[in-house]
Amino acid sequence: MTSPALETFLDVNVERISFRPDQLSPQQIRDKLSNGEFVELADVPGLVWKKTSDRVPGGRDYAQNAGPEHPNHYADIDEPDSEGKTLRDLTLAGTEFMSVENWRTWYQKNRHTDAKSQGLLPFRVWQIFGEMVRQLQAKNDTKFLCAAGVLAHYVGDACQPLHGFYHSDGYRDAKGATTKS
Structure with missing residues (x-):
């Protein structure tokens, strides 16, 4: 990073963007989704948009594994x-x-x-x-x-x-x- 301000901004918001590396496990992702917890931004395209809206709020699929995403x-x-x-x-x-x-x-x-x-x-x-x-x-x-x-x-x-x-x-x-x- 060449900009200290951008580096600080991204570091402060890392948990909104993705999991911290020491927390990235498939079970934790499944738990967060099944509990309706916040989905990190980096996971939204795969874990929300590629789902049907009846399974996940915000899902864009019109059928399982079929949609614009x-x-x-x-x-x-x-x-x-x-x-x-x-x-x-x-x-x-x-x-x-x-x-x-x-x-x-x-x-x-x-x-x-x-x-x-x-x-x-x-x-x-x-x-x-x-x-x-x-x-x-x-x-x-x-x-x-x-x-x-x-x-x-x-x-x-x-x-x-x-x-x-x-x-x-x-x-x-x-x-x-x-x-x-």
Whole structure:
């Protein structure tokens, strides 16, 4: 951190953003959720938004494991299309390809017609980082902190090897069939 004020601000609010490292256990997360306790901001995208509202207040799924939040947690950037080009190749070749619309079109052409199979993680990170900048410029510490906490979840997802690998649910053959390993 280059800004002592920002470092202090984040340190004071760490428990709003995420668990402290010595408290991060699956059982503690389950206990907090089942008791209706506060959910740390970094866990909201996975533990609240990816649930149905009848199970968790604020849930965005319209059915179990089906809703608008799911594509935001990964991106299969290494899957080749029929010409051997990947999303990574196309995106690095020119900024004109860097749009949700172009990525969705690529997914559609490559047999990924269900929205939940069209990973858009980089765009979610970009979107929330932009919100952080807007809130910082507006001097709205509360909204800045909220965006920073939520962004921590997606940046964590981006660091998970299988969140960017098209074989993450098992080996896919050339026809798209999946074999679980």
